[in-house]
Amino acid sequence: MEQYFRSALVAVLLLLIQTTFIPYVSVWGYLPDIFIPWLVYVGLRRGQVEATVSGFAVGLLQDLVATKFLGLAALSKTLSSFIAGYFYNENQIEQSLGSYRYVLIVMLSSVVHNTVYFLIFFQGVEGSLLMSVVQASIGTTLYTGVISVMPMFGFSQRYHTSWAQ
Amino acid sequence: MRAALERIYDILFALKEYALLSLLVIISLVLLSLNDNAQVKSIRSVATVVLGLGQDQLSFISGYFGLRRENELLRRVNIELADQANQLREAKLENLRLRQMVGLKDQSRYPLIAAKVVGKNLTLMRNTLTLDKGTSDGVRDHMPIVNEAGLVGVVVASNEYYSVANIILNVDFRASAKIQRTRVDGILAWDGKSLLLKNIAKTLDVSVGDVVITSEYSSTYPAGIRVGIVSSVHEQAGTLFKTVSIAPSVDFVKLEEVFVVTQTPDSLRLELEQKASRTLK
Numbered sequence: 001m002e003q004y005f006r007s008a009l010v011a012v013l014l015l016l017i018q019t020t021f022i023p024y025v026s027v028w029g030y031l032p033d034i035f036i037p038w039l040v041y042v043g044l045r046r047g048q049v050e051a052t053v054s055g056f057a058v059g060l061l062q063d064l065v066a067t068k069f070l071g072l073a074a075l076s077k078t079l080s081s082f083i084a085g086y087f088y089n090e091n092q093i094e095q096s097l098g099s100y101r102y103v104l105i106v107m108l109s110s111v112v113h114n115t116v117y118f119l120i121f122f123q124g125v126e127g128s129l130l131m132s133v134v135q136a137s138i139g140t141t142l143y144t145g146v147i148s149v150m151p152m153f154g155f156s157q158r159y160h161t162s163w164a165q
Numbered sequence: 166m167r168a169a170l171e172r173i174y175d176i177l178f179a180l181k182e183y184a185l186l187s188l189l190v191i192i193s194l195v196l197l198s199l200n201d202n203a204q205v206k207s208i209r210s211v212a213t214v215v216l217g218l219g220q221d222q223l224s225f226i227s228g229y230f231g232l233r234r235e236n237e238l239l240r241r242v243n244i245e246l247a248d249q250a251n252q253l254r255e256a257k258l259e260n261l262r263l264r265q266m267v268g269l270k271d272q273s274r275y276p277l278i279a280a281k282v283v284g285k286n287l288t289l290m291r292n293t294l295t296l297d298k299g300t301s302d303g304v305r306d307h308m309p310i311v312n313e314a315g316l317v318g319v320v321v322a323s324n325e326y327y328s329v330a331n332i333i334l335n336v337d338f339r340a341s342a343k344i345q346r347t348r349v350d351g352i353l354a355w356d357g358k359s360l361l362l363k364n365i366a367k368t369l370d371v372s373v374g375d376v377v378i379t380s381e382y383s384s385t386y387p388a389g390i391r392v393g394i395v396s397s398v399h400e401q402a403g404t405l406f407k408t409v410s411i412a413p414s415v416d417f418v419k420l421e422e423v424f425v426v427t428q429t430p431d432s433l434r435l436e437l438e439q440k441a442s443r444t445l446k
Binding site: 012015016048049052053056059060063069070071072074075078079082085120 | 181182185186189190192193194195196197198199200219
């Protein structure tokens with residue numbers, strides 16, 4: 001029970017950071033999604049079911065404070081955390097978290113998340129939908145991948161693993 | 166029937182991840198289709214309020230980042246306001262000067278032409294001014310230049326749009342002047358260091374603080390224009406005259422606007438004086 005309460009607290013904290021601090025660190029208009037590294041952590045640490053539920057809950061929370069498309073973040077985060085949970089391996093949790101694999105899984109989840117999210121988000125906008133989706137997805141994915149390097153090093157130190165393995 | 170239900174349960178349990186995923190995706194899609202629903206709107210408004218409270222507590226983060234931008238903006242506004250204040254101050258000072266000049270213009274017996282000083286050549290010996298008015302405005306050589314403080318100089322050259330004036334602090338400048346209090350006459354001249362009233366005999370009454378004005382003996386300058394104040398009086402041994410130094414009324418360093426007095430020397434008077442001079446020789 002305490003574990004779920006802690007997760008909820010982390011989710012709320014991340015939501016506050018995402019909405020208050022992150023907009024100030026945009027690069028060429030792209031923002032990282034700090035929920036993805038956390039959802040990947042949940043997926044690799046606790047498995048696919050918990051990751052999927054967490055993704056849905058966090059996405060819904062994000063949708064509730066967003067100005068439009070209720071259910072969009074819930075859908076995209078459910079799918080991306082499901083993908084992240086797919087890499088859960090009970091015997092290799094620490095090795096997965098403390099190595100470059102973590103960053104790669106974050107980027108893969110991020111690609112899935114951003115593709116679904118922006119495909120719906122950009123509906124009806126002027127210009128090429130595909131181009132807009134590809135640009136936004138690549139920018140956001142790369143930025144999210146870069147910031148996921150920090151927790152990777154953190155896990156690597158904590159679990160005494162080599163990040164290059 | 167029971168066996169069938171158990172079988173379904175087993176299948177669902179075996180595929181629980183996919184079942185859960187399907188369920189959550191369906192819920193998400195339903196939510197997406199309910200975007201304009203009133204209940205959804207009310208839930209969102211509550212969530213927004215709750216998040217707003219949280220953001221308020223963390224506002225120091227955005228406050229820090231916003232502060233730099235705000236500082237830049239305020240600095241720019243400050244520069245613009247300082248510039249505006251400077252312009253207003255300039256306009257106020259110009260207004261003050263022009264008011265004083267208008268007062269002078271009203272009192273003057275001669276028509277005056279207002280001119281701006283567009284150039285100054287203050288080289289100690291031959292100090293001149295360049296004015297933005299020329300012959301097309303009615304300016305002619307030998308016309309006196311004045312401002313509200315007193316005598317400035319005389320026009321020595323002019324073209325269609327500009328004119329050059331020797332100021333009283335010029336070794337080529339000469340004018341008849343007198344002590345206002347005692348009516349003692351002398352010749353106003355600049356020796357490169359001081360403005361002097363020359364040809365004042367030692368027996369005549371001149372004191373420090375006396376006001377010096379142009380005299381009616383001058384054919385170029387109207388009588389009664391203030392020139393300055395006697396700043397020192399010295400009696401040199403071996404000569405008949407006093408050395409009378411004058412502090413000019415006009416501040417030439419700050420001089421920006423002047424009037425050209427449209428008075429030229431009386432040619433008949435000049436002719437007669439020159440004729441008499443030749444006869445006496």
